[in-house]
Every structure is written in C-alpha cells, then in structure tokens.
Amino acid sequence: MTSRTIPPAWKLMVIVLLQWAVVFVSRPSSVSAQSIHSTISRVSRRTVKVFGAGGIRRLHSYSTGFVVSSRGHVATIWSHVLDTEELTVVLSDGRKVRAKVLGAEPQLDLAVLELEAENLDLPAWDLEAEVSDAGPGTRVLGFSNMFRVATGDEMVSVLHGVVAAKAPLATRRGAFETSYEGTAFIVDAVTNNPGAGGGVLTTRSGRLLGMIGKELRHAESNTWVNYAVPISELKGPIQEIIAGKYRARQREPDEADSVARFTPLEFGIVLVPDVLFRTPAFIDRVQPSSAAAVAGLRPDDLVLFINGDLVQSCRVFKQRLGRIESGGVLKLTVRRGDKLVPVELPVPAKPATEKDETR
Amino acid sequence: MSVVNRMSRMNQSGQGIVKRFEQRDGSCCRSWPIAVVLLVLGALPRSGWAIDPAVLAAEAKRVEVSSRLATSVVAIFSRGGRGGGSGVLISSDGYALTNFHVTRGAGTFMKCGLNDGQLYDAVIVGIDPTGDVALIKLLGRDNFPHATLGDSDTLRVGDWTFAMGNPFLLATDFQPTVTYGIVSGLHRYQYPAGTILEYTDCIQIDTSINPGNSGGPLFSSDGQLMGINGRGSFEKRGRVNSGAGYAISINQIKLFMDHLRSGRVVDHATLGATVATREDGAVVVDGILDASEAFRRGLREGDEIVSFAGRSVRSVNQFKNILGIYPKGWKLPLVFRRDGVRTETLLRLRALHRASELAGGGKPKPKPGDKPGGKKKRPNQPSRRRPAVAKPPEKYKHLYVKKSGFSNYYFNQLEQKRTLSGMSRLGDFAAVTGAWVFLGTTAAGDAYQLTLADSGVGLSWKQQAYFQELSKSAEPLDEPKSSGGLLYAMHMWRSFLMQRERVFGEFYYLGSEPLDGSGARVDVMVSELGNVRCRWYFDRKRGQLLGWDCRIEEETDECEVRFGGEIDSGGRRWPKTITVRSAGGLVAKFAVETVTIRPEVSK
Numbered sequence: 001m002t003s004r005t006i007p008p009a010w011k012l013m014v015i016v017l018l019q020w021a022v023v024f025v026s027r028p029s030s031v032s033a034q035s036i037h038s039t040i041s042r043v044s045r046r047t048v049k050v051f052g053a054g055g056i057r058r059l060h061s062y063s064t065g066f067v068v069s070s071r072g073h074v075a076t077i078w079s080h081v082l083d084t085e086e087l088t089v090v091l092s093d094g095r096k097v098r099a100k101v102l103g104a105e106p107q108l109d110l111a112v113l114e115l116e117a118e119n120l121d122l123p124a125w126d127l128e129a130e131v132s133d134a135g136p137g138t139r140v141l142g143f144s145n146m147f148r149v150a151t152g153d154e155m156v157s158v159l160h161g162v163v164a165a166k167a168p169l170a171t172r173r174g175a176f177e178t179s180y181e182g183t184a185f186i187v188d189a190v191t192n193n194p195g196a197g198g199g200v201l202t203t204r205s206g207r208l209l210g211m212i213g214k215e216l217r218h219a220e221s222n223t224w225v226n227y228a229v230p231i232s233e234l235k236g237p238i239q240e241i242i243a244g245k246y247r248a249r250q251r252e253p254d255e256a257d258s259v260a261r262f263t264p265l266e267f268g269i270v271l272v273p274d275v276l277f278r279t280p281a282f283i284d285r286v287q288p289s290s291a292a293a294v295a296g297l298r299p300d301d302l303v304l305f306i307n308g309d310l311v312q313s314c315r316v317f318k319q320r321l322g323r324i325e326s327g328g329v330l331k332l333t334v335r336r337g338d339k340l341v342p343v344e345l346p347v348p349a350k351p352a353t354e355k356d357e358t359r
Numbered sequence: 360m361s362v363v364n365r366m367s368r369m370n371q372s373g374q375g376i377v378k379r380f381e382q383r384d385g386s387c388c389r390s391w392p393i394a395v396v397l398l399v400l401g402a403l404p405r406s407g408w409a410i411d412p413a414v415l416a417a418e419a420k421r422v423e424v425s426s427r428l429a430t431s432v433v434a435i436f437s438r439g440g441r442g443g444g445s446g447v448l449i450s451s452d453g454y455a456l457t458n459f460h461v462t463r464g465a466g467t468f469m470k471c472g473l474n475d476g477q478l479y480d481a482v483i484v485g486i487d488p489t490g491d492v493a494l495i496k497l498l499g500r501d502n503f504p505h506a507t508l509g510d511s512d513t514l515r516v517g518d519w520t521f522a523m524g525n526p527f528l529l530a531t532d533f534q535p536t537v538t539y540g541i542v543s544g545l546h547r548y549q550y551p552a553g554t555i556l557e558y559t560d561c562i563q564i565d566t567s568i569n570p571g572n573s574g575g576p577l578f579s580s581d582g583q584l585m586g587i588n589g590r591g592s593f594e595k596r597g598r599v600n601s602g603a604g605y606a607i608s609i610n611q612i613k614l615f616m617d618h619l620r621s622g623r624v625v626d627h628a629t630l631g632a633t634v635a636t637r638e639d640g641a642v643v644v645d646g647i648l649d650a651s652e653a654f655r656r657g658l659r660e661g662d663e664i665v666s667f668a669g670r671s672v673r674s675v676n677q678f679k680n681i682l683g684i685y686p687k688g689w690k691l692p693l694v695f696r697r698d699g700v701r702t703e704t705l706l707r708l709r710a711l712h713r714a715s716e717l718a719g720g721g722k723p724k725p726k727p728g729d730k731p732g733g734k735k736k737r738p739n740q741p742s743r744r745r746p747a748v749a750k751p752p753e754k755y756k757h758l759y760v761k762k763s764g765f766s767n768y769y770f771n772q773l774e775q776k777r778t779l780s781g782m783s784r785l786g787d788f789a790a791v792t793g794a795w796v797f798l799g800t801t802a803a804g805d806a807y808q809l810t811l812a813d814s815g816v817g818l819s820w821k822q823q824a825y826f827q828e829l830s831k832s833a834e835p836l837d838e839p840k841s842s843g844g845l846l847y848a849m850h851m852w853r854s855f856l857m858q859r860e861r862v863f864g865e866f867y868y869l870g871s872e873p874l875d876g877s878g879a880r881v882d883v884m885v886s887e888l889g890n891v892r893c894r895w896y897f898d899r900k901r902g903q904l905l906g907w908d909c910r911i912e913e914e915t916d917e918c919e920v921r922f923g924g925e926i927d928s929g930g931r932r933w934p935k936t937i938t939v940r941s942a943g944g945l946v947a948k949f950a951v952e953t954v955t956i957r958p959e960v961s962k
Contacts, residue, residue, distance in 0.1 A: 036517045044516075094640065094673065141517075147592040147603055149547055149563060152636075152674040157543040158516055159565040159602050189565065190602030193592070 039206035053084035072115030077197035094153030103241035132207030142191035144199025161189025437465035445524030445575030453497035457574030472533030485619030509583025524575025540566030559683025568604030618870030622770030628708030690876035774868035781902020786931030802948035843918030843941035848909035
C-alpha cells in the first residue's frame with residue numbers, strides 16, 4: 001500500500017472533497033449528553049444475557065445477544081456456549097427465559113435463538129429502519145455482558161470508542177484465527193472480551209452497526225483486535241432463519257482449493273462432527289478392518305500430532321492429512337485417557353491429481 | 360492485516376472528531392499535490408478547519424478540569440522504594456484516600472509525590488481491608504490542594520469520567536496520568552478474588568485503569584470525586600486495561616470516612632442471614648444465625664426480603680451491594696414478608712469478619728457463594744513480603760502509635776479528644792462521689808426513684824424495686840426485665856462521667872453513624888468492661904452526649920438510653936428526660952425533676 005505510485009492530483013482532489021463531505025455530513029451537531037443516555041437505555045433494553053455451556057478450562061459459559069423480533073428472536077454469536085440443551089436467556093428486565101437455537105451460520109459466527117415463551121412483546125431492533133453503516137472516525141458504543149459483570153436485570157456494560165477501520169478481517173493461520181473472514185468494523189475500544197460476543201456496536205445516536213465478535217488474538221504479537229460483524233452481513237441470514245427459509249452457506253473455505261490428497265475416511269477414521277470453530281480432533285468411530293483399526297486406534301482417542309505437527313482441531317487434522325505424501329507412513333500421536341499413544345498407519349500410494357499442481 | 364495490527368489494542372481516545380481532523384491534516388501535508396489543491400481551493404490552514412465549537416469547548420473544558428484536578432492527585436511510593444500506587448487528597452490538612460492494597464505493602468510511613476514536584480511524608484491513618492480503602496495523611500502542610508467529594512449516586516451510565524493516577528508507576532516527576540472514558544455500569548458487585556477484598560455497589564468504567572492506577576481518583580467530567588479506582592477485569596490479556604475497570608464509590612467511602620479517621624482496622628457487615636433467589640425471582644432468606652439480632656426480631660428462613668436500607672431488593676447481587684457499603688455496627692431498616700404479612704424492623708449489622716481475619720489483611724476466605732471463573736485481580740498488587748521498612752522520619756515518628764486492632768492509634772487519640780471536648784461543659788463529675796438520686800415521673804405518669812452509687816444501682820418504679828449489685832463478683836442483670844439491663848447501663852453512665860479513662864478496659868473512638876438508623880450522624884465512642892460493651896453517641900457540633908446503647912452480654916438485646924434536654928443542678932448539667940428502649944420497644948421515658956447527691960453510706 002505504501003509503495004503504490006501517487007495517483008493523479010485530480011483524483012486525490014475528488015477523494016479529499018468526498019471525505020470532507022463525509023465529515024460534514026456525519027459530524028455530530030453537538031456533544032449532546034442527553035442523547036447518549038437515551039441511546040444507552042434504549043439499546044440496553046434490547047440486549048440480553050445468554051447463559052449456556054462452558055465454565056470449564058477458561059471457557060466462559062455466557063455470552064450476549066440482541067433482540068431482533070418482538071416475538072422473541074435473539075441474534076447472538078455462534079459459539080460453544082450454545083452447545084447445550086439448557087440454554088437460558090436473561091432479558092433486560094431480569095426475566096429468565098429458556099431458548100433454543102433456531103438456526104446458525106457458522107461462517108458469519110451467527111446464531112439465532114428462539115425464546116420459549118408466549119406473548120413476550122419485547123423491545124426489538126428493526127433491522128430495516130434502525131441500521132446504519134459507519135466509516136473510520138465514527139464514534140460508537142459497545143454493549144455486552146463482558147466478564148458476566150451483570151446478572152438479572154442489571155444493565156449490560158457500555159463502552160465507548162471510535163471505528164478505526166472498516167476492513168476485511170484478513171486472517172491467516174498462526175496470526176489471527178477466526179471463522180468470520182468478511183468485512184468488519186475494527187474499533188479502538190476493548191469491546192471483545194469474554195462473553196461480549198453477540199453484543200452490539202451502535203452509533204452514539206443508537207443506530208445498529210454490528211454484532212461484537214469473538215476474542216481475537218494475534219498469535220505472535222499477543223495483541224488483540226476488537227471487531228464487530230456489520231449488520232448488513234447478518235441481516236439477510238437473520239431474517240431468513242426467522243422465516244424458516246435459511247440454508248447455511250456452502251463452506252467455501254480454504255479446503256476447497258487446498259490440497260486434499262487424503263481424507264480421514266480413507267484410513268477408516270470418522271471424526272466427531274466439526275461443530276465448533278476449533279473442534280478437538282476426537283475420533284468418533286473407527287471402521288472395522290480399516291488401517292486405523294489395524295493400527296489400534298479407538299473411538300474417543302484425541303489426535304494430538306500428525307507426523308510430528310500439532311493438531312489443534314478437526315479442521316487442521318483434515319488439512320494436514322490432505323497434504324501428506326502418498327506412500328510411506330502416517331505417524332499419529334493420540335491421547336487415550338491419560339496416556340499418549342503413538343500409532344503408525346501405512347499411506348496408500350496415489351497418483352498425483354491436477355489439483356496438487358495448483359499449489 | 361496491517362490495519363488490524365496497527366489498530367489492535369489502541370486505547371480509547373474519546374476525541375474521535377478531533378483525531379480524525381488531525382489524521383487528515385497530517386496526511387495532507389505529506390503529499391504536496393493535495394497541498395496545492397487545497398491552496399487552489401482556498402482552503403485555510405489547520406486553524407481554519409470547521410471544527411464544531413462544541414467540540415473545541417469540550418476539549419478546553421477537559422484540559423481545564425484535568426489540570427485543576429491534577430494538583431490533588433497523589434503518587435504513592437512505599438518507603439522501601441518497592442511498589443506504589445495512587446491516591447487523592449480530600450482535605451487541606453492532608454488526608455488522602457487510596458486503596459488498602461496499595462498501603463498494605465507500604466508500611467506505616469510512605470512517600471507521596473504531588474504535581475508541584477514535591478515529595479511529602481505520609482502516615483497511615485485507617486484501613487478498610489474488605490472495601491480496599493485506606494486513609495493516609497500527608498504531612499508538612501496545612502494548605503494542601505484537595506478534591507471535592509461528589510455524590511456518586513448522581514452518575515449515569517454513559518457519563519464521562521477522568522481517572523488520574525500513576526499507572527505503571529510512570530510519574531517519576533509526580534505528574535499524574537489522565538485517562539478519559541465513560542461509566543460502563545453502576546451498582547456492580549465484584550466477588551472477593553481469593554482475598555477478603557469485595558467490591559460492592561461499585562462503578563464500572565471503560566476509562567483506562569492499569570497497574571499503579573490503584574487508589575487514584577475517578578472524577579466526574581466536572582471534577583467531582585466520584586470514586587477510588589482499584590480493580591479491573593483481567594483474564595488472559597495480562598494485567599492491563601481490558602475495558603472494564605472498577606471504582607469504589609465515594610458514597611460508600613463517605614459512610615466509612617469517620618471510621619477510617621479513627622485509625623482503626625474497620626470492618627464491613629453482615630445481617631447474620633444469607634439470601635438466595637427463589638424460582639419466581641424473589642430474594643429469600645436461605646440461612647440465618649439463631650444468635651443474630653435479625654433472628655431475635657423475627658426473621659426466619661424462607662422470608663422474602665422486600666427492602667433493605669430503604670432500597671428494594673430484586674437480586675442477590677443487589678442485596679450484597681446494599682449490605683456491602685455499610686460499616687459493621689450500623690443500624691439499618693429491613694422489610695421482610697411472610698405469608699403476605701410485611702414486617703419492618705431496625706437491625707444492627709454484625710461484623711463480617713473476625714478481628715483475626717482482618718488483622719491478616721485479607722487471607723482467602725472461601726464463601727459458599729463464590730463464583731468460579733471471571734478471575735479478577737487487583738491492578739497493583741504489592742509484594743506480599745514485608746517491605747524493607749525504612750525508619751520512620753524522626754520528625755514525624757510520634758504520629759504513629761501501634762495498638763492491636765488499630766492501624767494507627769495516634770489518630771484515635773485525636774478523635775477521642777475531639778469527641779469528648781464538649782463534655783467539660785456539663786461540669787466536673789469526677790468528684791461527685793456518693794449516691795446520685797434522680798426523682799420524677801415517667802411519661803406514663805408513674806413516680807420513680809433512681810439511685811446510682813458506687814456499691815449498687817437501685818430503681819423503684821411502679822411499686823417495684825430493682826437492684827443491681829456492683830461488687831467485683833456481681834454479674835450484670837437484665838433488670839427491669841427485658842430492659843436490656845437498664846440498671847447496669849445507668850451504672851456505665853456514672854462510670855463514664857466520673858472516671859471513664861480509668862474504669863473501662865477499652866475506650867476508643869469508633870466513627871460515626873446515623874443515630875438510631877435514621878437520625879443525624881453522631882460520633883460514636885465504644886467502652887468495654889468485661890463483657891459489657893457500650894456505644895456512646897455524641898452530637899457532632901456541640902460534643903453533647905446524646906445517649907448510649909449498653910449490651911451486657913454478647914448476642915443479647917441492648918439497653919438503649921437517650922437523653923433529652925438539660926437541667927441544672929448543683930452547678931452541673933443533667934438530662935431532663937431519659938428515654939429507655941430495648942428490643943424494638945419502649946421501656947420507659949423518665950422525666951428528671953430533681954437530682955440530689957447524698958453521701959454514700961457504706962454497708
């Protein structure tokens with residue numbers, strides 16, 4: 001970006017003028033103390049606390065959601081918290097309501113919950129009329145039940161900040177890992193804390209901008225990014241899920257154009273369903289008389305290493321397996337109970353496919 | 360990627376508009392074609408940019424307020440030079456607030472820097488290990504700049520706040536760091552985190568709080584002191600601001616202020632009952648101590664708590680919030696409901712901790728209600744090792760007096776002197792040996808005679824005669840029945856007037872509290888003699904003795920004696936009426952018509 005050649009002056013002039021226009025249009029008319037308090041009370045009434053699975057090994061068992069229909073639909077973040085039958089939503093007035101996952105779009109980190117209660121008539125976001133977009137410099141508020149500070153009818157936490165960028169969440173393995181890879185609002189406030197996912201980012205006048213995402217840490221620099229997924233990305237899926245018309249997007253992740261010479265099934269390994277962003281690579285079943293069965297693998301073994309490389313998830317296992325060379329030996333280390341068990345499986349010889357050449 | 364990297368973990372600025380202009384301005388100057396374009400267009404230099412006057416005014420106000428406030432902010436360093444924190448001056452004679460966890464590692468004398476660049480000696484005054492508050496006194500001036508205490512109940516979520524202090528102990532020149540942010544939540548309850556520190560009814564802020572900010576002030580946007588910053592929610596990100604800081608509300612500290620000035624190790628309170636949320640959301644008693652006053656006033660398991668201290672109770676956290684801001688020993692109104700029947704009662708709060716727990720300065724105290732997860736740490740935890748305490752400054756070493764149960768008994772002596780200064784006005788009682796005989800009628804119209812003497816106390820009233828023997832072996836009796844020990848209480852009064860310093864085992868200044876739960880704030884002194892414990896109440900302006908509560912045995916109802924009016928007799932001032940209550944009911948109201956001193960006839 002910095003090495004780009006300087007564009008002609010007239011282009012820049014247009015850009016500058018456009019930016020001015022944006023500045024003047026979006027500038028708040030005055031620092032109004034009144035409006036921020038009414039914004040906060042209006043938005044927090046539409047924000048709910050979600051309690052579900054977790055509570056072990058630093059996995060929080062709580063998150064945040066926002067009401068998207070007065071009948072009782074709540075949009076929230078797709079996470080392990082929802083992986084339970086006992087899902088509870090605490091409304092802003094303190095009422096506790098059971099909820100179930102109506103639908104989800106893991107690629108957007110989105111889930112829509114349905115509250116199991118009649119005649120709720122909740123204050124809800126109008127995703128057509130109350131939504132806005134924002135660019136760098138827009139002052140924003142973040143609402144969430146981070147750190148589970150609030151319980152019952154206590155108000156969720158409110159943070160203030162500025163949109164630093166609206167940019168693709170360019171993630172890559174080993175740096176930032178997230179399931180959401182689209183455009184996001186990056187904010188300078190520490191919005192993305194434990195339990196904050198599913199909260200909302202709004203303008204100071206209370207227009208809905210986005211859903212606060214997960215905690216996102218750079219693996220090398222140990223820095224954290226605070227981002228929110230724009231409502232424009234979520235609106236369609238939310239509405240379709242509520243209408244019962246939604247079909248999850250085809251996963252077009254890197255698997256599609258990456259090397260996939262081998263699949264677990266070719267060794268007789270059936271992994272547990274890949275439901276989490278980082279599902280541990282547990283073996284669900286071993287096909288009888290397969291290479292895996294011969295090597296002595298068993299259901300509930302957790303794959304830790306493949307040819308000496310650490311395996312963090314089902315996805316990583318599949319990807320690494322896709323890249324092993326044909327012929328030779330596949331070395332796995334699995335955890336069985338308290339023990340680490342090394343196993344070796346023969347890798348069948350396969351002709352090179354066209355796809356290999358693309359990488 | 361680069362955007363992500365650059366923007367990650369930037370802090371709140373709260374000045375989006377201004378920042379945006381500056382950024383644009385900066386990038387313009389780097390690129391000459393744009394500068395040319397701007398000139399051609401007749402654009403003005405930076406000062407001419409159309410910044411909303413309201414933004415400039417807000418900025419100017421921030422600058423003005425923060426520079427004014429900076430004079431009251433204290434950078435605290437332990438004398439050993441290890442560790443430190445922040446504080447804030449609250450009076451011109453040098454009293455300053457900070458966190459207990461800042462002073463704990465600092466010893467009895469500290470060094471404090473102000474933004475005038477001077478380093479001052481300071482001495483510990485009072486500590487509240489549960490509430491994480493300490494009062495210290497800066498020395499060497501009587502005209503310290505100081506903050507104005509605000510009313511933290513006026514804060515609303517979204518209000519702007521300043522936090523000032525010494526994060527990361529950066530202020531080697533004692534210039535405080537200023538951060539600016541909003542109130543994120545109010546009435547937050549923060550469970551004890553492995554210690555007895557418990558943050559109740561506290562203020563949650565997104566104003567950046569970091570290690571070293573501990574003990575520093577949280578100001579409202581107009582510069583009122585609203586709280587003491589002391590804690591943050593930290594998890595995996597290390598001990599730096601994560602967007603959730605917590606300040607102890609100044610309104611809580613105000614309730615404890617006189618207790619802290621007493622130089623004592625002060626304690627918080629419990630009701631003697633625990634509560635839980637019922638299925639329908641009601642908060643109900645799920646455990647109660649048989650020995651507690653709450654039990655004696657009729658509270659039982661299963662009763663619904665309607666309101667406490669005048670605030671309605673809708674959650675367990677809220678109950679803890681209400682309870683947590685009061686000192687042990689205060690009387691608070693409790694309203695509870697059983698089978699649709701509401702009962703209102705006034706209860707004296709019990710101590711939350713044993714003295715030994717407090718003396719340890721916050722040993723872990725596992726409680727059944729402790730929640731897992733949500734690990735909270737204090738921003739600035741001083742070393743547990745005893746600091747290499749340097750010798751106290753020679754000039755000031757008389758300002759520290761060691762005594763068990765006190766953080767600095769010197770200040771208790773000061774407060775005792777102040778509280779009792781009005782007593783001499785009543786006359787000299789030290790020499791009034793002999794029997795004191797009070798004659799009159801009660802409000803109910805019964806004649807009575809009360810006699811106080813060295814050997815015993817007698818009362819004849821309503822055709823009954825009561826006598827309390829006062830020999831060494833005599834036990835204090837509950838006479839008249841259910842009066843809480845009226846006769847012994849009257850004997851304590853005589854002892855107090857004649858020779859308080861000599862006769863009581865313990866006699867100290869406690870602090871202040873509202874008289875009988877809802878009256879004016881009064882100064883409280885405590886006397887102990889064997890098991891008998893009295894709380895003496897003094898008018899704060901005139902130093903007048905208003906009455907006392909006398910408890911002849913632990914876990915029993917007190918005899919509450921209150922004076923009204925004054926009569927003159929023999930050059931001394933005596934109470935005109937003596938009202939006696941116990942266990943929530945009136946015993947009698949004695950009008951004093953004559954006071955006679957008779958030589959005591961020894962038996």
